[in-house]
Amino acid sequence: MSRNISVIGLGHVGLCTAVCLADRPNKVKAFEIDESKMKLIGEGVSPFYEPQLEMLLRKTIREGNLQVISGIEKAILGSDISFVTVGTPILPDGKLDTSFIRACGEQIGKALQKKESFHLIVVKSTVVPGSTERVVKPILERHSGKKAGTDFGLVFNPEFLREGSAIHDILHPSRIIIGEYDEHSGETLETFYEEFHRERIQVLRTNLATAEMIKYASNALLATKISFINEMANICERLSERVDVVEVAQAIGMDPRIGPHFLQAGLGWGGSCFPKDITALITFSEKMGYNPRILEAVVLVNLEQTKRAVDIVKEEMGNLKGKKISILGLSFKPNTDDVRNAPSLRIIERLIHEGAEVCVYDPAALNNTRRVFGTKIKYFPSLAECIDNADSCILVTEWEEFKKLSPEDYIRSMRNPFLFDGRRIYKADEFSARIKFLAVGLSKMRSKT
Numbered sequence: 001m002s003r004n005i006s007v008i009g010l011g012h013v014g015l016c017t018a019v020c021l022a023d024r025p026n027k028v029k030a031f032e033i034d035e036s037k038m039k040l041i042g043e044g045v046s047p048f049y050e051p052q053l054e055m056l057l058r059k060t061i062r063e064g065n066l067q068v069i070s071g072i073e074k075a076i077l078g079s080d081i082s083f084v085t086v087g088t089p090i091l092p093d094g095k096l097d098t099s100f101i102r103a104c105g106e107q108i109g110k111a112l113q114k115k116e117s118f119h120l121i122v123v124k125s126t127v128v129p130g131s132t133e134r135v136v137k138p139i140l141e142r143h144s145g146k147k148a149g150t151d152f153g154l155v156f157n158p159e160f161l162r163e164g165s166a167i168h169d170i171l172h173p174s175r176i177i178i179g180e181y182d183e184h185s186g187e188t189l190e191t192f193y194e195e196f197h198r199e200r201i202q203v204l205r206t207n208l209a210t211a212e213m214i215k216y217a218s219n220a221l222l223a224t225k226i227s228f229i230n231e232m233a234n235i236c237e238r239l240s241e242r243v244d245v246v247e248v249a250q251a252i253g254m255d256p257r258i259g260p261h262f263l264q265a266g267l268g269w270g271g272s273c274f275p276k277d278i279t280a281l282i283t284f285s286e287k288m289g290y291n292p293r294i295l296e297a298v299v300l301v302n303l304e305q306t307k308r309a310v311d312i313v314k315e316e317m318g319n320l321k322g323k324k325i326s327i328l329g330l331s332f333k334p335n336t337d338d339v340r341n342a343p344s345l346r347i348i349e350r351l352i353h354e355g356a357e358v359c360v361y362d363p364a365a366l367n368n369t370r371r372v373f374g375t376k377i378k379y380f381p382s383l384a385e386c387i388d389n390a391d392s393c394i395l396v397t398e399w400e401e402f403k404k405l406s407p408e409d410y411i412r413s414m415r416n417p418f419l420f421d422g423r424r425i426y427k428a429d430e431f432s433a434r435i436k437f438l439a440v441g442l443s444k445m446r447s448k449t
């Protein structure tokens, strides 16, 4: 059954949600406050890189199922369900900036005043527990003159999509969490998802604040797993016996109580979600008088992990002044051009500070990195040009393209073949037999065999 839906806020979550909804095929009206972004999207161009997104955007616009609309009122009046996916960035003091969601709540409220039929508001923007009920609901009620749970519906429905596989994650979610203000609202969204998904999906219905907390707890635990395995990697690196964190992770992951996922040691986590959400959760807890020690350690280990990459290169090469260091991979993970809080940025900053000549390459994120560092570093359009004559290479992001390289590719190009594998994509024995090779979580003993 085709439904009339609106999506408000076309960032990563909003735009990917809008195209998936429109492709199934619902009639979707999408609104974005940034006019230049809205214009691009209307022309079928995605403002950011995400596999499959642009193809689906063009298709759904062409088929008439996705319409970019220039006002929240039109979006609300032309739909029965609205997904609110506006940004909730973090303020310098660690609190969430709810100004966008409050402003949009006001507009939605005013539009609801003119609606006769039942309208369901689905908040997807990440907000700290209690916000949908204490911040969003009063604004909607005040500006609509209507009552939540009677005249309009209200749910909080967190999104767990990963950048780089967003479309897949929306179409095949591991679970759907519906935080409901009232039973009818929850039921309406559950029925909608039952129709939308072509497979059986686990749905868990809770109250609003529990669903808000689930989103934070989920990201916090994933980041904890990564910082944990990175800590194990740091211990492995210091052992004089042959120990490799990759083997350790594989073995502990076989225990169903632990699970194999999110145990890849590397140079730390970045992106738009983990850093923001964990900082917000720490600040929120502290405000309530609780000091979340595990979360603080998770953040600290993550920052140290990035610093370590430069420490290791320095230990091997001595003074970095004037040395040509090539950075392979800039985005915070593969298959995205997103460099927000990417480990690469912190590594580059330190290398600049050390006086190194920093050369970078990434299949998708060169332009976004240029916006951060301008002329302070050198950008190369290909991997081969980037590593040519380099004194050392730091592999920061595990793009497929890098996995294909052999030790010979590095030997042929580099002045002084020293490679630090920050994401464990290379076979340690093969590489360390041919070039100077160190890697996260690999004891030096092993790398020198």
Ligand code: UDX
Binding pocket: 159, 160, 161, 162, 163, 164, 219, 222, 226, 261, 262, 263, 264, 265, 266, 267, 268, 269, 270, 271, 272, 273, 274, 332, 333
């Ligand atoms: C994350 C959550 O996975 C998603 O559910 C939520 O909705 C948004 O935040 P995303 O930021 O897109 O998604 O990326 P994700 O794949 O989770 O990776 C986050 C970071 O952790 C990346 O920097 C990645 O390189 C790093 N990572 C991930 C590791 O270092 N090791 C791992 O084992 C997994």
